[in-house]
Amino acid sequence: MAYSQKSYVQSSHPPLGHHRGGYYRQGSCQSTHSAGYTIQGGYTRGSHPSTGFNSNPESHRSAFAKIEEQLRKLASVSETQPRADLKKPSPGVKQSLRTSQSSRNAYGNEYWSRGVGFGHSQRPDWNVPAHMRDQREKDKQIESALNGTLSSIREFLQSHGTTGGTRQQVADPIPGLYRILEDSVLVPFLEKYLKGVTFLELNRHAMIYKYILEVIKEIAVQPKLVGLLCALPHQQQSVYEYLEVLESEAKKLLERTGKGTVAVTQSYPPVMTQSRGQTAGTISVNDLLGAIEQVAGTMSPYMYQSSDERTTGEVLAKAFLAVFDMVSRAVSARCDKRVAKTKVKVGHTSEVACGRTPRQESLEARYKRELRDVQFKSCEIPMTGPHSHRFATYNHHGRLDSRLMFRLAQEYASLSSSLPLHLSSAIFVRTDDSKMNLMQALIVGPEDTPYSGGCYLFDIFFPHNYPSVPPQVHLQTTGGGAVRFNPNLYNCGKVCLSLLGTWSGQGGETWTELSTVLQLLVSIQSLILVSEPYFNEPGYESQMRTDYGRRNSQTYNQGVRVNNIKYAILAQLRNPSPAFEGVIKTHFRLKRDKILQEAEAWLQSTPSDRQLREQIDNLRVEFRKLPVCC
Structure with a gap:
């Protein structure tokens, strides 16, 4: 005979806990190393001494406040903590563990852990349709918060970026924006949604990933923001490394489906992504990202029987290839690519003979x-x-x-x-x-x-x-x-x-x-x-x-x-x-x-x-x- 078994993986992105105490620690002072340069200082909510925030025009203050507000919304709806809070142990961790233990004790008379389904029949059913509806509603909230964050960053860069500055401007506002984004929820959110995700999961949440790619693209074209994609303190892996994994998977996906290559043009340095040495046409990164929205809007959420689903998956794969190429070029132009990675990778099997294995290797x-x-x-x-x-x-x-x-x-x-x-x-x-x-x-x-x-x-x-x-x-x-x-x-x-x-x-x-x-x-x-x-x-x-x-x-x-x-x-x-x-x-x-x-x-x-x-x-x-x- 046999037993019934609950789905082993129900979500690729489990909640990380809700942030309650606002975004930034008052009076924090840090030194951030990224992309080959160092920003000293830090800031409180009221002032940015290293960037001359109080000396900047009032429009800078208003623009920063708008970005912060959108980032708070993103933290709330995605249940993700800002980096500033992740740098120290959260007082809510022990409580979460106690709650989890209490939950297990509720099933203390059962031999098997909750959720594995060994021989149990008294547990409440998991309502799959209700879960899917709830997930779709949460996706819409995250999409809205991401779009708002993206719009506020774009608006700031267009109005106050390095290309639009004037001589009367007391200080460059971009380092201030860097510090806001570095301490905010943005990088942890990108890590959460890029870590271990599959292209099957990307397809299910196509619009979220469309906005994620848009945000990454905006960062990549700003030399003083590229450091956000590189290795930061207290990171297991950088955003660049997660993108590198997905770029490899995108190539495999397109090769297996026989879609050949896509040549991509853009206002940023041109990029060519190749697969099997074929060319399937020329398209801009913006066109690819726009196509995701067009095709994803016609899909039935979580259903995979239409040509629209295949088209969305192919466009997403090509978009990841194109955006990673932008990021790779931006990182190379700004610093050594080793700075973008958190650790040195272990050599491949074929490259290390048995006799040359380090003795201390476990x-x-x-x-x-x-x-x-x-x-x-x-x-x-x-x-x-x-x-x-x-x-x-x-x-x-x-x-x-x-x-x-x-x-x-x-x-x-x-x-x-x-x-x-x-x-x-x-x-x-x-x-x-x-x-x-x-x-x-x-x-x-x-x-x-x-x-x-x-x-x-x-x-x-x-x-x-x-x-x-x-x-x-x-x-x-x-x-x-x-x-x-x-x-x-x-x-x-x-x-x-x-x-x-x-x-x-x-x-x-x-x-x-x-x-x-x-x-x-x-x-x-x-x-x-x-x-x-x-x-x-x-x-x-x-x-x-x-x-x-x-x-x-x-x-x-x-x-x-x-x-x-x-x-x-x-x-x-x-x-x-x-x-x-x-x-x-x-x-x-x-x-x-x-x-x-x-x-x-x-x-x-x-x-x-x-x-x-x-x-x-x-x-x-x-x-x-x-x-x-x-």
């Missing part, structure tokens, strides 16, 4: 370094033989429907930067450019579970009416049909999950067009491959925290551990899937000591388990065949 860092570049790849998925794709006969060899192809291209473009990659557990994906509706995924069993270190291979098929219906999923790692690894993973390969429609679930736990394949993979990794899978069986939750339940769970885990070593480790080492052979060998080469250590701990807890002892002995033999790590 195993976690090394695991990520060696496997990051092969986490998501396109290759030829086997259609025949022992590792053939389960849905090979389902595949349509003709050209895929353009709507399905574009949806898949959106999801695939983000997977390379979104898939979990940790020493404790990871997910690897392979797609086939000639068969875009087929996918294979390798999920590494999480540590501290009976699946620890094992490699579980899943075949995935996207039907012609995806995403109106969920994908079809089949588990290959079953020992040739001999093993049922979990109440949700049948020995025939069936994966039982409410998200897939293979098990009934409460409202909000089933597949919708908001769901994604990433959500599905992470759900399998975190909600099925768990520490006590015995309790995944419906009705067994009543045995939790009882001696009877603990004994049954321990017995169940013993069998899973033996089969995990036999089929998900040894069989994968001896006969790996061609699509993941390199990943599998690298994974076991790096993790063999940890896997053996955990397996021996299992044996210590059940010393009479002869089957487990035999498989651990076999494991030692196979691991000795692997290359020695330096």
Whole structure:
């Protein structure tokens, strides 16, 4: 049997807490380093000593006040704190944690965490249509606040910018504007909406991102404001770095949809974005941004069955390419690009030989370094033989429907930067450019579970009416049909999950067009491959925290551990899937000591388990065949 499971990812942008105390700390004084220059000072709400605010015309004061008012609105509707407040611990954090703990205590009699849906039926349904309506209303408020912020900044720059200054002007007002924006909600808001976002999510909130690109464009054309896009104090990543990731994903999206390139012209230095060396025409950045508004206005929110949705996605991708090119040129003209980044990136696997790995590098860092570049790849998925794709006969060899192809291209473009990659557990994906509706995924069993270190291979098929219906999923790692690894993973390969429609679930736990394949993979990794899978069986939750339940769970885990070593480790080492052979060998080469250590701990807890002892002995033999790590 199986359990119902709530959507693992309901929102890409969770609330960060509402700011109550106004924007700026009275009497604050800071030194801001950005874009190769330093602005000393700081200001209170009443004066700007470093910029001669009190000496500037009254129109400057009024313009600054208007910008501040729009930024306060943006902070309120987006529930984002200003940078000035984020630089010190918020007194509301502890209260939020206490509230969260109280919420968990309300479900204290349940074994599984709230929201995962293991065997529960008493929880209130998540009303998806109501959530979508609320989200759309919030989007409209954010769009209005962003538009107001953008208009006030443009008005200021047109009236008081460096191109319109006069000799009678006592001081350059741009540094004052920089300081207002740097301490405001603007940069945290951009970080919040650019971090980890996919082009699928961009499409759903097209107008918000249209205004975001407009704001970034305005900053990029002002040399003294470009520093806002570079590395600032107390940042994990700069706006430039988030844009760099999205630029890469935009290229992948356009390549997969066969849209070639777009040549972009603008009043700022001309830019050419390329893909496959083709040219699809010439268009200005402003035209691209205007096209987003035109096409997005005809879309039904959150519905993805029209050509308008595809057009919006393509225009958004091209707009990101064009705006990033503007930002990159502006940063290069103002400072060394290294200033735009918060830290030095780790070198690529292919560039670092085993013998040249720094001794102080942690195993976690090394695991990520060696496997990051092969986490998501396109290759030829086997259609025949022992590792053939389960849905090979389902595949349509003709050209895929353009709507399905574009949806898949959106999801695939983000997977390379979104898939979990940790020493404790990871997910690897392979797609086939000639068969875009087929996918294979390798999920590494999480540590501290009976699946620890094992490699579980899943075949995935996207039907012609995806995403109106969920994908079809089949588990290959079953020992040739001999093993049922979990109440949700049948020995025939069936994966039982409410998200897939293979098990009934409460409202909000089933597949919708908001769901994604990433959500599905992470759900399998975190909600099925768990520490006590015995309790995944419906009705067994009543045995939790009882001696009877603990004994049954321990017995169940013993069998899973033996089969995990036999089929998900040894069989994968001896006969790996061609699509993941390199990943599998690298994974076991790096993790063999940890896997053996955990397996021996299992044996210590059940010393009479002869089957487990035999498989651990076999494991030692196979691991000795692997290359020695330096």
